[in-house]
Amino acid sequence: MIESTLCFVLEDEQVLLIEKRRGLGEGWYNGPGGKLEDGETPRECAVREVKEEVGLEIPLGSAEKAGHLTFTLDGEDHIETHVFRTWKYHGTPQTTPEAYPEWVAFEDVPYDRMWDDDQYWLPKVLEGDTVEATFEFKGGEPLDEADLVAQDLEFGIDFEE
Ligand SMILES: COc1nc(N)nc2c1ncn2[C@H]1C[C@H](O)[C@@H](COP(=O)(O)OP(=O)(O)OP(=O)(O)O)O1
Numbered sequence: 199m200i201e202s203t204l205c206f207v208l209e210d211e212q213v214l215l216i217e218k219r220r221g222l223g224e225g226w227y228n229g230p231g232g233k234l235e236d237g238e239t240p241r242e243c244a245v246r247e248v249k250e251e252v253g254l255e256i257p258l259g260s261a262e263k264a265g266h267l268t269f270t271l272d273g274e275d276h277i278e279t280h281v282f283r284t285w286k287y288h289g290t291p292q293t294t295p296e297a298y299p300e301w302v303a304f305e306d307v308p309y310d311r312m313w314d315d316d317q318y319w320l321p322k323v324l325e326g327d328t329v330e331a332t333f334e335f336k337g338g339e340p341l342d343e344a345d346l347v348a349q350d351l352e353f354g355i356d357f358e359e
Pocket of ligand 1: 203204221222228231232233234313314315341
């Protein structure tokens with residue numbers, strides 16, 4: 199299964215989203231994130247991806263685990279995503295070849311321009327909750343053209359780290 203991360207940078211009831219410029223989910227809004235590289239921990243990956251995609255430095259210890267999502271495609275495990283959030287960063291968000299960054303008020307998050315699963319868990323993660331969830335997609339690759347057909351979510355998870 200592919201292992202990946204998302205990292206949501208928060209400030210004053212706003213979240214830093216990206217409009218993805220290439221790859222999986224191109225054209226949609228998401229948090230910065232991507233696939234783990236060899237030898238990397240999920241937290242290290244989250245911090246690296248924020249730097250690569252929007253140019254912000256995140257102190258490693260400040261990235262708090264907020265979720266673990268498993269996505270299945272046509273009945274097979276496909277991708278798992280470790281979700282982090284942080285209130286600490288250095289720098290100013292930059293446009294990069296991968297992403298257009300944008301600060302968005304929590305109440306204005308554009309769920310109609312995001313992955314279908316996000317509406318079920320991201321509002322709670324922005325509020326400070328934690329989540330473990332599985333989302334079932336059907337329709338073959340690529341995943342961003344498949345349909346979300348079922349979900350199973352549990353909130354208030356204690357991620358021991
Ligand atoms: C299926 O539902 C998903 N929902 C959300 N919110 N995010 C998802 C979903 N499926 C995948 N993702 C995220 C998880 C990762 O952050 C990215 C994967 O993006 P990509 O394949 O572009 O990963 P990179 O490592 O950045 O790509 P390169 O290897 O090309 O650099 O999508």
